[in-house]
Amino acid sequence: MADEAAEAAKAGRHAGRKLFENLLPSRRARMVGWYDPGVLAQSAWLMTLANIFGRHSDSRLIEALAGQPQKEFAFAADPESGEFWLDYVSDIADGWNPTYAIANAVAESWLDVQAANGEAIRTRGGDVLVFGGDAVYPYPSKEAYATRSEAPYGTAFVGADRRPHLFAVPGNHDWYDSLVAFSRTFCRPERGFAGCPTHQTRSYFALQLPHDWWLLAIDLQLGADLDEPQVRYFQDAISRMPPAAHVILCVPDPQWIYEAGYPEHASYSDGALRYFETQLLRRKVAVFLTGDLHFYKRHEREDGVQKIVSGGGGAFLHPTHAPATGHLRGGFRERACYPDVQTSRRLTWWNLVFPFLNPKYLPIPAVLYMLSAWFASATFTPADVGSLAAAFHAATTGAVRNPLNGLWLMLFIAAFVFFTDTHVRWYRVLGGILHALAHLSAAFLLGWLALVVTTRWLGLDFGGVTQMLASGLITFLGGGIAGSVVLGLYLFVSLRVFGRHSNEAFSSLRIQDYKQWVRLKIDAGGALTIHSIGIDRVPRRWAVRHGEQAGRIDPADPAATPPRLIEQLTLRPRGDDSYAVSGLDQRGRAYSRQHPAT
Numbered sequence: 001m002a003d004e005a006a007e008a009a010k011a012g013r014h015a016g017r018k019l020f021e022n023l024l025p026s027r028r029a030r031m032v033g034w035y036d037p038g039v040l041a042q043s044a045w046l047m048t049l050a051n052i053f054g055r056h057s058d059s060r061l062i063e064a065l066a067g068q069p070q071k072e073f074a075f076a077a078d079p080e081s082g083e084f085w086l087d088y089v090s091d092i093a094d095g096w097n098p099t100y101a102i103a104n105a106v107a108e109s110w111l112d113v114q115a116a117n118g119e120a121i122r123t124r125g126g127d128v129l130v131f132g133g134d135a136v137y138p139y140p141s142k143e144a145y146a147t148r149s150e151a152p153y154g155t156a157f158v159g160a161d162r163r164p165h166l167f168a169v170p171g172n173h174d175w176y177d178s179l180v181a182f183s184r185t186f187c188r189p190e191r192g193f194a195g196c197p198t199h200q201t202r203s204y205f206a207l208q209l210p211h212d213w214w215l216l217a218i219d220l221q222l223g224a225d226l227d228e229p230q231v232r233y234f235q236d237a238i239s240r241m242p243p244a245a246h247v248i249l250c251v252p253d254p255q256w257i258y259e260a261g262y263p264e265h266a267s268y269s270d271g272a273l274r275y276f277e278t279q280l281l282r283r284k285v286a287v288f289l290t291g292d293l294h295f296y297k298r299h300e301r302e303d304g305v306q307k308i309v310s311g312g313g314g315a316f317l318h319p320t321h322a323p324a325t326g327h328l329r330g331g332f333r334e335r336a337c338y339p340d341v342q343t344s345r346r347l348t349w350w351n352l353v354f355p356f357l358n359p360k361y362l363p364i365p366a367v368l369y370m371l372s373a374w375f376a377s378a379t380f381t382p383a384d385v386g387s388l389a390a391a392f393h394a395a396t397t398g399a400v401r402n403p404l405n406g407l408w409l410m411l412f413i414a415a416f417v418f419f420t421d422t423h424v425r426w427y428r429v430l431g432g433i434l435h436a437l438a439h440l441s442a443a444f445l446l447g448w449l450a451l452v453v454t455t456r457w458l459g460l461d462f463g464g465v466t467q468m469l470a471s472g473l474i475t476f477l478g479g480g481i482a483g484s485v486v487l488g489l490y491l492f493v494s495l496r497v498f499g500r501h502s503n504e505a506f507s508s509l510r511i512q513d514y515k516q517w518v519r520l521k522i523d524a525g526g527a528l529t530i531h532s533i534g535i536d537r538v539p540r541r542w543a544v545r546h547g548e549q550a551g552r553i554d555p556a557d558p559a560a561t562p563p564r565l566i567e568q569l570t571l572r573p574r575g576d577d578s579y580a581v582s583g584l585d586q587r588g589r590a591y592s593r594q595h596p597a598t
């Protein structure tokens, strides 16, 4: 009895502590600050390492050699309703608010979502939950998976009367440690994830679903590359597919969008997908499904084949207005986009307050501006301070005569050319040089002002230690702000005018809202219905539930909006590798398209 009481007390203390931890806002992960110096340095380092060494030590091969053999996984429909449901959530695990908002909605057994026409659509929690890639940010580690992805999903499933079978495909962020932490988290079936059973032992898998639907998830590592054991795995699974099978293909990234943005760059092509479809599968894929870009876009071809980007599982929002993707190669036409391009364009303006959104970034331009002003003023005489023209002349003469000064300028400009996002060489050089010159001009102006303030206004001795330190402090403080403002302006102009830097110009905003995922249903008749469900504004405040399902956290933010239906579409196989498409569009209008067979 005493032991039981002690156990109960211990369990109570444990539950209480868990409850308290979840209540503490400080224990919930914040959105990643992509411009924080530590994150920038670590990302650059890991990306370089992964790109250099990742290709020479392919952990998929080691996993395939060491792991248990993996077959396809079969799932049956619910015996009562004859339906099978599956959730696909991608790019989870950034801040707590968006990640948990989606996890919480996904964990519900039933979820009623309102379409744009006011109709309530009843959806059921998936029997299977697939994470589409990037289950961790900013870079993978055991702790990052635990706090950023498993904690929100574990909390969401507290007290839930269902535990879906969980599968995960790695994205580029999962790959930055050569898949070590990903494999530990998702490829050990005895471990499970967030209380849900896991089954895969490799980073790729095939799911045999009811009514001859198959979901194949491939791992292309950081490049567009299929390793040999993976090719053999899919050859084997495909050999058991009936001729009438319909394939949903999960891929790590939307090459079809990238090649629209960078048509001139050969590395952005869906060559690996074409190889998979034509050489391995030898039949048409019905639905391509991916994340990597953190929004929802759906493209459709005449024969009903779909290409879907659904990357709104938690990570910061990406812009939908650039690049333009109305029509894609192969006859694919854009049918849905969330959030809409007007909203996306409007959000770009936030780059004008870049320093307020990214305060930790300020020391970087502060140091760069201080050093640049120091170099520029190294050859100044007191007379040069008198006018801006004289100071400019002295600075340019110094840059030409002093090799160290000149080298600094060249490195400065080269760094900006390297940073410029375009694969057209002349644009990259011109854009990079202009961006660097904007910073150098601002640094020069700030340095000259600091000289005027310290020598003329404060009356300090020109070149004296006090004057130099005071001047350095002014350029350091002013440079932090000016450099951040110039960067924000550069990102704003790049994205609004040239449609470039879509990643950098939105990771800077760390937008938590406009989150979404897709919920698939295969009905008793074998039709596939895709529900795209979105949350326009995710909750910022939460409350711990008491009583039933105690420990689970509910939204407690009146400004938040409930999950709603973005769009719904149903694919009915026509028996000739084409699909009749019907559904509710983003405005809530019902439609039906009988595509001609192709």
Ligand SMILES: [Fe+2]
Pocket: 091, 133, 134, 171, 292, 293, 294, 315
């Ligand atoms: Fe991502």
